[in-house]
Amino acid sequence: MRLLMVIIDGLGDDPIDAFGGRTPFEYARHHNIDKLLKKGSYSEISICGSDFPAESLGCILRLLGVEQKDFPLNRAYLELLANGRDISEYEMVLRCNLASVDEAGRLVSFNAMGLTAKEMAEAAAVCNKLWQGIEFLHLSEYRNLLILDNDRQILHDCRIAPPHESMGLNIDMLLSDLKARSLLLKTFIDETTEKLKPFARNGISYRIYPWGPSERKLLPAFHDLHGIKGAAVCKAEIVRGIARALKMPVPDLPTATADIDTDVCAKAGQTIKFLKDYDFVVTHFNGSDEAAHRYDYTGKADFITRIDEDFIGPVLKSVKEPLKILICGDHVTSCVTGKHSAGNVPVIAAAVNCDNNAPIIGGYHDIHKFLMGASD
Ligand SMILES: [Zn+2]
Numbered sequence: 178m179r180l181l182m183v184i185i186d187g188l189g190d191d192p193i194d195a196f197g198g199r200t201p202f203e204y205a206r207h208h209n210i211d212k213l214l215k216k217g218s219y220s221e222i223s224i225c226g227s228d229f230p231a232e233s234l235g236c237i238l239r240l241l242g243v244e245q246k247d248f249p250l251n252r253a254y255l256e257l258l259a260n261g262r263d264i265s266e267y268e269m270v271l272r273c274n275l276a277s278v279d280e281a282g283r284l285v286s287f288n289a290m291g292l293t294a295k296e297m298a299e300a301a302a303v304c305n306k307l308w309q310g311i312e313f314l315h316l317s318e319y320r321n322l323l324i325l326d327n328d329r330q331i332l333h334d335c336r337i338a339p340p341h342e343s344m345g346l347n348i349d350m351l352l353s354d355l356k357a358r359s360l361l362l363k364t365f366i367d368e369t370t371e372k373l374k375p376f377a378r379n380g381i382s383y384r385i386y387p388w389g390p391s392e393r394k395l396l397p398a399f400h401d402l403h404g405i406k407g408a409a410v411c412k413a414e415i416v417r418g419i420a421r422a423l424k425m426p427v428p429d430l431p432t433a434t435a436d437i438d439t440d441v442c443a444k445a446g447q448t449i450k451f452l453k454d455y456d457f458v459v460t461h462f463n464g465s466d467e468a469a470h471r472y473d474y475t476g477k478a479d480f481i482t483r484i485d486e487d488f489i490g491p492v493l494k495s496v497k498e499p500l501k502i503l504i505c506g507d508h509v510t511s512c513v514t515g516k517h518s519a520g521n522v523p524v525i526a527a528a529v530n531c532d533n534n535a536p537i538i539g540g541y542h543d544i545h546k547f548l549m550g551a552s553d
Pocket residue numbers: 187466467470510517
């Protein structure tokens with residue numbers, strides 16, 4: 178028996194007026210999923226409930242059977258792992274956005290809006306000098322990480338609002354608690370503010386915004402959790418970090434993008450390949466979440482249709498062995514609000530090439546029972 182979990186990020190949604198009150202999933206064409214449903218089951222459940230925030234970090238760890246006590250604090254540590262780095266227990270890592278502020282010092286973007294990708298790289302290079310006690314790691318565009326000595330005060334006591342939730346607020350006020358608690362970070366923030374001044378134009382200047390402190394957290398290996406060999410097919414950094422933390426192989430997919438323009442066929446090819454060698458494969462699609470954040474319900478529905486046509490179809494055609502397949506969302510990302518929520522997400526469970534019937538999934542425990550329970 179082979180096992181496949183397909184996570185369509187942010188699959189849950191609200192009814193869309195332009196779709197006659199249907200959600201993007203209900204509106205999308207998905208004849209391969211419909212075929213699975215003839216023998217399988219369809220349910221709607223909340224993965225996180227009220228246990229933790231409706232974010233991919235916790236929801237995907239839960240889908241993969243990791244207990245909440247083992248979740249890392251914030252996602253920076255897993256982003257570090259995704260980039261092939263690790264830290265010791267004596268260090269911590271913070272996310273570090275390049276943010277745009279107006280002349281009054283108010284945050285106008287969390288993603289360096291106004292700069293080209295090339296200018297963002299130049300701005301990161303300007304900040305990336307040899308700091309005493311801080312390692313600056315540029316990831317992509319506006320995204321960077323900071324590695325420094327572990328400081329319990331910053332990790333657990335400091336109030337640092339996420340920049341994307343703080344639009345219109347004064348950046349010095351937002352960073353004041355962090356600066357008050359760490360002379361090192363105060364110096365870093367003040368010096369990079371000076372260094373970034375030449376990038377200012379049209380009343381907008383650019384600032385470094387450290388937030389989301391995270392520390393080393395050893396997660397159980399997927400094999401130790403379930404006694405089966407698992408592998409991951411994904412591009413989104415947080416999911417690559419989860420796969421690395423669970424010691425699941427996660428290959429580089431050069432044509433995947435973690436958005437709706439990703440190479441769905443390449444993901445199908447890699448998944449089919451993995452299903453030959455591994456008991457369990459998790460394949461993650463991120464574009465649905467990104468489209469919903471942009472209020473792009475058409476883009477989200479079209480992407481679901483492409484996943485059905487170019488992924489589900491070819492995988493079902495290629496795999497001749499008995500296969501249990503589960504297709505689900507991790508959380509709701511609403512095309513109406515552009516935000517995540519803890520509401521119900523569609524869950525499709527089916528078994529193919531065998532006589533097994535798929536159970537109705539009433540909660541995340543049923544997913545574990547269906548996919549990772551005693552193999553038959
Ligand atoms: Zn999201």
